[in-house]
Amino acid sequence: MKLQRHGLVVALAAAGAILLAACGSDPNAGGSGAGATSSANSPAVDCNGKAGLTAEGSSAQKNAMDVFAQAYQAKCANSKIAYNPTGSGAGVKQFTAGLVDFGGSDSALGSAESGPAATRCQNNPAWNLPLVFGPVAIAYKVAGADSLTLDGETAAKIFNGRITTWNDPAIAALNSGVTLPAAPINVVFRSDDSGTTDNFQKYLKASSKGAWTQDAGKKFTGGVGSGAQGSAGVAQAIAATEGSIGYVELSFAQDNELGIAKIDSGAGAVELTDANVGKAIAGVTVTGQGNDLVLDLTKTYAEPPAGSYPLFLATYEIVCSKGYDAATATAVKSFLTVAATDGQANLSAAGYAPLPAEFQQKLLTAIQAIA
Known part of the structure; x- marks a missing residue:
């Protein structure tokens, strides 16, 4: 099936209505869809963290972030996120400067960026978490x-x-x-x-x-x-x-x-x-260590599986492994958990590939480890 955006507004409105009616702020409720966990298996979400998250960066994931934001507010009615799609470079700079809670980048942090990012995280490593495949x-x-x-x-x-x-x-x-x-x-x-x-x-x-x-x-x-x-x-x-x-x-x-x-x-x-x-995404391997989920796309670009479309990017959410205040850590974890589960359901309609199942559990494990 071709990736299409047609009918996105209707689909999101319907999905939001269903979630609001069925879930409210129940931490154990969740949606389901292609590439997303079912409600029975979705991790619990704590809606008592910081009410207004801020993030900035990759314009490639802007429409995905709109989908995630609606799913997040459906799950946590009093919680919101403001995402500014200024580009990956700006997102990394704003995160490193401590001006946003997390950054969005279509490339993992480079060696020159990792040190300043760790300093921003109170001398703890920043992690690259691939959330959006575009x-x-x-x-x-x-x-x-x-x-x-x-x-x-x-x-x-x-x-x-x-x-x-x-x-x-x-x-x-x-x-x-x-x-x-x-x-x-x-x-x-x-x-x-x-x-x-x-x-x-x-x-x-x-x-x-x-x-x-x-x-x-x-x-x-x-x-x-x-x-x-x-x-x-x-x-x-x-x-x-x-x-x-x-x-x-x-x-x-x-x-x-x-x-x-x-x-x-x-x-x-x-x-x-x-x-x-x-088909192309399925062949990608993780080269980062532990919960720093950096992907190696070069081999897929050079030698894609037969019949696959090899030109895609993975957008990373750049987060602190540790170093947030408690309210921010709770909200970051809750938003990313919803995005990686309920939020995946409408990504195809928005022009993205849903998170592959083989990455989903690794991603959720990393999200839950944020402190």
Whole structure:
């Protein structure tokens, strides 16, 4: 089934009404859905912590956070969360400065970020908890091209300026029967520090057979194109200019009615669907230690399972393992517990892949260990 946002408002309203009627603030109640635990198995939620949580960061998870916020308030009627989608770089900085309760980042903390984050946590480690899996679309607007297939090598050459026109032979070879114009390619990239950019460039580096010679990182390094602020800005810029292509989370591509390229990893074109993304996520391994759940996506990018769509990111919630005051620790744990269970039910409708079952228990174990 394709990931779709259509009907999200109705689905959320219905889900909220059911939860409010059935759960109230009962700590043992919970919803169920694809990838989420049933109410019988959901961990207890303590609704007596800090009433107003604050968080900031990844714009890629903004729509997921809206889903989680509604599930959280349905579970804990007097509790709210304010999430500011300013980008991964800003989220890490705000968390490290102690200005928000947790940060959202599409990349795990780097070595230069871990020390300041630990200082913010009263000299305790900060943990990277993967809560949201978001497919990244290579989105485009090309008149007459209702279908577009790219592989890692061709995509890399587009985004570093080695392929500059839509009818280039390399693109044509992957798109038999599709009429592509002899028009320039307009690349659009994220101008702000972005974990989406980091993951996209890691994908290009891993999958392009050496065609991507630039670095990865939260700044776009391709050297071509025009920048736009945030995921919404990139999608709007592509939609506004014929012949444009960029990388953006699925929900933003859908909202702007953009074309979404299929990816050929060597065994044929693969469409971006729930099932195809799930095949790729299932092969990812955890490389972090203990409850620091850092994921290794590079191998999946380079050698995805057959029939899988390999371009996705994991958004981490950056939290203190210890160091919160008691009320904040209680609220952070409660929100993340609801997000990892009840909150997973409506993620597919919002453009995300529900949390894989193999990660859910590890994630809940880490959440409960926050002190």
